[in-house]
Amino acid sequence: MKNRVITISREFGSGGRTIGKSVATQLGIPCYDSELIHKIASESGFTENYIKDAGEYAPGGFLTSALSNRAFGPTNEDYLWKIQYKIITDLAEKESCVIVGRCADYILREKADCLRVFIHASMEYRSERIVKVYGEREESPEQRLRDKDKRRAAYHRFYTDMKWGDARNYHVCLDSGELGIEKCAEIIQQLY
Amino acid sequence: MKNRVITISREFGSGGRTIGKSVATQLGIPCYDSELIHKIASESGFTENYIKDAGEYAPGGFLTSALSNRAFGPTNEDYLWKIQYKIITDLAEKESCVIVGRCADYILREKADCLRVFIHASMEYRSERIVKVYGEREESPEQRLRDKDKRRAAYHRFYTDMKWGDARNYHVCLDSGELGIEKCAEIIQQLY
Numbered sequence: 263m264k265n266r267v268i269t270i271s272r273e274f275g276s277g278g279r280t281i282g283k284s285v286a287t288q289l290g291i292p293c294y295d296s297e298l299i300h301k302i303a304s305e306s307g308f309t310e311n312y313i314k315d316a317g318e319y320a321p322g323g324f325l326t327s328a329l330s331n332r333a334f335g336p337t338n339e340d341y342l343w344k345i346q347y348k349i350i351t352d353l354a355e356k357e358s359c360v361i362v363g364r365c366a367d368y369i370l371r372e373k374a375d376c377l378r379v380f381i382h383a384s385m386e387y388r389s390e391r392i393v394k395v396y397g398e399r400e401e402s403p404e405q406r407l408r409d410k411d412k413r414r415a416a417y418h419r420f421y422t423d424m425k426w427g428d429a430r431n432y433h434v435c436l437d438s439g440e441l442g443i444e445k446c447a448e449i450i451q452q453l454y
Numbered sequence: 455m456k457n458r459v460i461t462i463s464r465e466f467g468s469g470g471r472t473i474g475k476s477v478a479t480q481l482g483i484p485c486y487d488s489e490l491i492h493k494i495a496s497e498s499g500f501t502e503n504y505i506k507d508a509g510e511y512a513p514g515g516f517l518t519s520a521l522s523n524r525a526f527g528p529t530n531e532d533y534l535w536k537i538q539y540k541i542i543t544d545l546a547e548k549e550s551c552v553i554v555g556r557c558a559d560y561i562l563r564e565k566a567d568c569l570r571v572f573i574h575a576s577m578e579y580r581s582e583r584i585v586k587v588y589g590e591r592e593e594s595p596e597q598r599l600r601d602k603d604k605r606r607a608a609y610h611r612f613y614t615d616m617k618w619g620d621a622r623n624y625h626v627c628l629d630s631g632e633l634g635i636e637k638c639a640e641i642i643q644q645l646y
Contacts, residue, residue, distance in 0.1 A: 382621055427622055428619055428620060429572050429621040429627035430465075430619055433629040434626070434633070435621035435624065435626065435627035435628075437625040437626070449644075449645075452641075453641075
């Protein structure tokens with residue numbers, strides 16, 4: 263593969279997706295995020311919401327249930343993982359692009375010339391941002407963040423055996439709250 | 455405090471010190487690294503080698519001995535920590551500067567306008583580099599790296615309660631092996 267891929271892992275609410283889109287636009291390459299979910303949905307037959315919810319965040323809802331389900335054969339999540347794995351590998355084979363989330367960093371680790379990025383920000387910054395972007399919910403923004411962070415970390419550990427958020431798994435990690443979303447996009451572009 | 459301080463934490467052999475020096479030269483501000491050890495030595499009465507070895511890496515050599523010593527009052531390391539704490543706080547009060555290592559990120563966390571940086575690199579890159587920079591030793595370079603990494607992480611956890619290498623503790627984390635030492639210096643300068 264000679265394509266160059268930027269993978270962006272991010273904490274919920276840190277603006278990682280916005281950064282990915284901006285980098286891709288500037289570089290004139292596609293950015294896969296919701297498009298990826300769309301592709302996985304159409305190949306798997308599951309709804310996009312199911313993939314977003316169950317698919318990204320939790321292996322079987324709870325770790326324990328995933329483990330016990332597994333005794334009876336592969337779970338839905340295992341099935342989704344395989345499709346996701348294939349779609350991401352194919353994308354990287356086809357063209358240079360930005361891929362947001364979905365463990366693309368791990369999936370492509372030995373397959374493509376990747377720039378692996380992690381975007382994070384403080385609880386305060388993200389709380390304010392998710393209310394602005396996604397609106398108010400019944401749960402407090404802090405509770406929503408804690409919940410999503412926990413699920414993403416668990417999902418990551420389950421399928422990749424990588425420690426979520428450990429700097430050593432990425433080429434560059436940026437605090438979007440302190441540095442600003444535009445500056446982050448600028449640096450990633452520059453490193454590409 | 456209105457000074458701006460760049461703190462650089464780094465894995466042994468990643469070139470973090472070289473990056474710090476380069477950034478400081480470009481920005482025309484001082485860089486404290488061995489100068490810091492010199493200052494701590496002259497205030498504490500310990501030799502520079504003692505501070506480098508026992509001081510930076512291990513709380514009492516082993517965690518257990520540190521804990522049991524502590525039952526009889528503060529250890530040498532606690533005494534060094536206090537001096538180090540004061541020297542770093544004073545430096546940040548006096549002028550804008552770059553400080554390499556010695557938990558300056560933690561010490562200044564609520565005291566100064568800091569850009570917190572973490573530099574890391576793969577085992578292969580660092581192994582090659584430490585042999586070039588520090589020469590061969592009896593132990594293999596991999597063994598030396600594993601040992602130093604473990605000690606730095608333990609020291610950090612002991613005095614700061616921060617997870618060493620967790621991206622969320624820093625504003626920017628860079629892989630110097632993949633990005634190159636010059637590029638890392640350039641990005642830090644740009645973010646300052």
